Amino acid sequence: MDLIWLIPVLPAIGAAVNGLFGIRYFNRSVAAAVACVSMAGALVLALIAFWQLLELHPSVRMHEVILAPWFPSLPLQLTDGSIGTFEVPWGFRLDPLSGIMILVVTGIGFLIHVYASAYMHDEPPSGYARFFCYLNLFCFFMLLLVLGSNFLVMFVGWEGVGLCSYLLIGYYYERKSAADAGKKAFITNRIGDWGFILGIFLAFVTFGSLDFNVIAERAAALPVEVQFGTVSLICLLLFIGATAKSAQIPLYVWLPDAMEGPTPVSALIHAATMVTAGVYMVGRNAVLFSHAPIIMEVIAVVGILTAVVAASIGLVQNDIKRVLAYSTVSQLGYMFTAMGLGAFAVGIFHLMTHAFFKALLFLGSGSVIHAMAGEQDMNKMGGLKKYLPITYLTMLIGSLAIAGIPPLAGFFSKDEILLEAFLSNKALWVVAVLTALMTAFYMFRLISLTFYGAYRGPEWTKPAYEDGASADQKSHEEDSAGHGHGKWSGPHESPRAMTIPLMALAVGAVVAGLVGVPAVLGGNNAIGSFLEPSFSTATVVEHSGSSELHGLAEGHEVAAGDHGDSSGAHHISHTAEIGLMLFSVGIGVLGIFFAYRWYVKQPQVSTQLAQRFKNIHRVLTNKYYVDEAYGRTVIRGTMASARNLWAVDRTVVDGAVNGTGAITKLTSWVSGLADKTIVDGAVNTVGRIIEESSHIFRRVQTGLIQNYALLMLFGVFTFVTVYLFVR
Numbered sequence: 001m002d003l004i005w006l007i008p009v010l011p012a013i014g015a016a017v018n019g020l021f022g023i024r025y026f027n028r029s030v031a032a033a034v035a036c037v038s039m040a041g042a043l044v045l046a047l048i049a050f051w052q053l054l055e056l057h058p059s060v061r062m063h064e065v066i067l068a069p070w071f072p073s074l075p076l077q078l079t080d081g082s083i084g085t086f087e088v089p090w091g092f093r094l095d096p097l098s099g100i101m102i103l104v105v106t107g108i109g110f111l112i113h114v115y116a117s118a119y120m121h122d123e124p125p126s127g128y129a130r131f132f133c134y135l136n137l138f139c140f141f142m143l144l145l146v147l148g149s150n151f152l153v154m155f156v157g158w159e160g161v162g163l164c165s166y167l168l169i170g171y172y173y174e175r176k177s178a179a180d181a182g183k184k185a186f187i188t189n190r191i192g193d194w195g196f197i198l199g200i201f202l203a204f205v206t207f208g209s210l211d212f213n214v215i216a217e218r219a220a221a222l223p224v225e226v227q228f229g230t231v232s233l234i235c236l237l238l239f240i241g242a243t244a245k246s247a248q249i250p251l252y253v254w255l256p257d258a259m260e261g262p263t264p265v266s267a268l269i270h271a272a273t274m275v276t277a278g279v280y281m282v283g284r285n286a287v288l289f290s291h292a293p294i295i296m297e298v299i300a301v302v303g304i305l306t307a308v309v310a311a312s313i314g315l316v317q318n319d320i321k322r323v324l325a326y327s328t329v330s331q332l333g334y335m336f337t338a339m340g341l342g343a344f345a346v347g348i349f350h351l352m353t354h355a356f357f358k359a360l361l362f363l364g365s366g367s368v369i370h371a372m373a374g375e376q377d378m379n380k381m382g383g384l385k386k387y388l389p390i391t392y393l394t395m396l397i398g399s400l401a402i403a404g405i406p407p408l409a410g411f412f413s414k415d416e417i418l419l420e421a422f423l424s425n426k427a428l429w430v431v432a433v434l435t436a437l438m439t440a441f442y443m444f445r446l447i448s449l450t451f452y453g454a455y456r457g458p459e460w461t462k463p464a465y466e467d468g469a470s471a472d473q474k475s476h477e478e479d480s481a482g483h484g485h486g487k488w489s490g491p492h493e494s495p496r497a498m499t500i501p502l503m504a505l506a507v508g509a510v511v512a513g514l515v516g517v518p519a520v521l522g523g524n525n526a527i528g529s530f531l532e533p534s535f536s537t538a539t540v541v542e543h544s545g546s547s548e549l550h551g552l553a554e555g556h557e558v559a560a561g562d563h564g565d566s567s568g569a570h571h572i573s574h575t576a577e578i579g580l581m582l583f584s585v586g587i588g589v590l591g592i593f594f595a596y597r598w599y600v601k602q603p604q605v606s607t608q609l610a611q612r613f614k615n616i617h618r619v620l621t622n623k624y625y626v627d628e629a630y631g632r633t634v635i636r637g638t639m640a641s642a643r644n645l646w647a648v649d650r651t652v653v654d655g656a657v658n659g660t661g662a663i664t665k666l667t668s669w670v671s672g673l674a675d676k677t678i679v680d681g682a683v684n685t686v687g688r689i690i691e692e693s694s695h696i697f698r699r700v701q702t703g704l705i706q707n708y709a710l711l712m713l714f715g716v717f718t719f720v721t722v723y724l725f726v727r
C-alpha cells in the first residue's frame with residue numbers, strides 16, 4: 001500500500017510519453033500500447049492495494065502515504081485573532097471509499113482504453129496519440145482526486161478533470177459544435193468551482209485544517225446545526241461545486257452537450273470519472289455534511305428533481321448518446337438523493353454499479369454508431385439485432401440492469417435508494433418510483449428503436465461474399481470499414497477490441513450488485529459494512545508502517561448518518577421490504593412492457609401519443625427550454641454586461657486616460673511655448689545685450705597707448721570730481 005502513489009503516476013507517465021513523443025513519432029499501435037499498458041499497470045497496483053486493504057481489520061482500514069510537504073508549516077493569522085499554521089502535504093489515503101473508487105477508475109478506464117484503441121483507429125496517428133494522451137491525463141487527475149488525503153490535493157484533481165473534459169469533449173475542435181460543447185463544459189464547471197473554492201477556504205478558517213480526517217473529527221465535536229450556520233454554509237458551497245461536476249440542477253446543461261466528444265470519452269466521463277466526483281466528495285466529507293441537516297435536505301431535493309427532470313427529457317430524445325446522457329444525469333440524481341438522505345454507502349454502491357452498466361451502454365452505443373457509419377439517430381436504425389448480436393446482448397443486459405431487474409447489479413443498488421426514500425420521505429419515494437418507471441421506459445425505447453423492428457437506415461451494397469464467405473473474411477472487411485470513415489458495407493459487428501470490453505462490462509453489470517445483497521434476500525450487505533469506516537471519525541490511520549488513532553474517545557464514535565446501520569436504513573419488516581422490492585421490479589417491468597409495445601408491436605401508438613400530447617412532447621423535446629432560458633437570461637445578461645463594461649472602459653477609463661494624455665499634450669505645448677518665448681527670450685535678450693555691449697567695449701580696445709593714457713586720465717578726473725562733490 002506504500003506504492004499507492006504510483007497508481008495515478010502511471011497514467012501520468014503514459015500521458016507524458018504520448019504527449020511529448022507519440023504525437024510526432026509513434027504509430028497508432030505504439031500510442032495505444034503506451035496508454036493501455038499504463039492503465040493496466042495502474043489497475044494491477046489498485047487490485048494489489050485493495051487486496052491488502054481487505055486483509056486489514058475494519059477498524060484499521062486506512063493507510064496514508066505522505067510523499068513530500070507541499071506547503072510547509074507556515075504561521076497564519078485566522079479570522080478569530082488566533083495564530084494557526086497552514087500545512088499541506090502531498091498525501092494519499094487509501095480506505096474503503098477510495099479503494100472502491102480506484103478500482104472503478106482503473107478497471108473501467110482500462111476497458112475504455114482498449115475499446116478506444118479500435119474505435120479511434122481511423123484517426124491520423126498524431127490525433128490518435130493526442131487522444132490517448134488526454135485519456136491518460138484524465139485518469140491521472142481522477143485518481144489524484146480520489147486518493148488525495150486533503151482538500152488541496154483533491155482540488156488539483158478536481159480542476160484537472162475539468163481541464164481534460166474540455167480537451168476531450170472538444171477533441172474534434174474543427175467542428176464548431178464540439179468546440180462550443182467543450183467551452184460550455186469548462187465554463188459551467190468554473191461556476192461550480194467558485195463555490196467549491198469558497199467552501200474549502202471557509203472549511204480551513206473554521207477547522208484550521210484541510211485534511212479530511214481532521215475536519216471530520218472537529219466537525220463531529222460540534223453540535224448538529226438545526227439552523228443554518230457556518231457548517232451549513234461550508235456544505236452548501238461544497239455542494240455548489242458538486243452540482244456542476246456531477247451535473248445537477250441547475251448546472252447539468254453541459255453534460256448532454258458533452259456527447260460531441262468521441263464515444264469512449266462519453267463512457268469515461270459519464271461512467272467512471274468526472275461526473276462521480278461530486279458524489280465522491282460528499283461521501284468523503286460525510287461527517288461534515290451529516291452535521292448540516294438543512295443542506296442534506298437540499299441535496300436530497302435537488303437530487304430527486306434532477307432525476308425526474310432528466311428522465312422525462314430522456315423519454316423523447318432520438319440521439320442514442322443523448323438518451324444515455326440524460327440517463328446519466330438522472331442516475332446521478334438518484335445518487336445525490338441517497339446522499340441527502342444520509343445513506344452514503346447506498347449512494348456509493350449505486351455509483352459503483354452504475355459505472356459498470358453505464359460504461360457498457362455508452363460503449364455499446366459506440367458499437368452501434370460504428371456499425372451505422374457514424375449515424376446516431378435511432379429513427380434511422382432498427383432491426384440491428386441480427387447484425388450486432390454481441391452488442392445487442394450486452395446492451396440488453398445493461399438496460400435490464402439500469403431498469404432495476406433482478407438479479408442484475410442495478411436492482412440491488414436502486415432498490416436500496418428506493419427503500420431509503422420510502423422510509424425517509426414518501427414524497428421523495430413517489431418521485432423516485434416515477435423516475436424508475438421512466439428509466440425502464442426510455443432505456444427499452446432505445447433498445448426497441450435500435451435493435452427491433454424493421455431496418456430504417458440507409459441502404460448499402462451487399463458484398464459478394466455475404467452469402468457464402470467465411471466469418472473471418474467478413475470480419476476482416478468489417479474491421480477495415482471504420483466507424484464512419486471510408487467505404488461502408490452495411491451494419492456489422494465491431495472488432496474484438498471493442499466487443500471484449502463490452503462483454504467484460506456486461507459481466508460486471510450482472511455480478512457487481514452481489515456485494516450489496518440485503519439481509520432480506522439472504523445477504524449481509526457486504527459493501528455497506530465495508531464502507532462504514534469511511535463515513536466515521538474513529539479510524540486508525542497507518543502512516544507507512546506506523547499507526548495513529550484519528551477519532552473521538554472510545555464510546556463517542558460518530559458515524560455519518562443516524563440510521564442504525566452502515567447503509568443508513570431505518571428498520572422495516574422483511575415482508576414490507578420484499579413488498580417494496582416487488583413493487584419496484586413491477587415498475588421496471590411495466591416500463592419495459594410499454595416501451596416494447598409502443599415501439600415494436602404497435603409503433604403507431606407512440607406517434608399518436610406524440611400528436612395527442614404535442615405540447616408536452618414539444619417541451620420535453622426542447623429540454624424544458626432550459627438552454628434557451630439560460631441563453632436569454634444568464635448568457636444574454638453576461639454578454640450585455642460585457643458590452644456595457646467595454647463601453648465604460650472605452651468611454652470612461654479610456655476617456656480618462658486619453659483625456660489625461662490630451663491635457664498632458666496641451667500642458668507640454670504651453671510649457672514649450674513659454675519656454676520658447678519667455679525663458680529662451682530672456683536668455684536670448686541677455687545674450688544680445690552682452691553681445692551689443694561687447695561691441696562697445698571692443699571699440700575701446702584699440703591697442704594705442706595714448707588712448708589708454710587718455711582713458712586713465714579721464715577716469716582719474718571723474719573719480720576726483722565725484723569725490724569732491726560727495727565730500
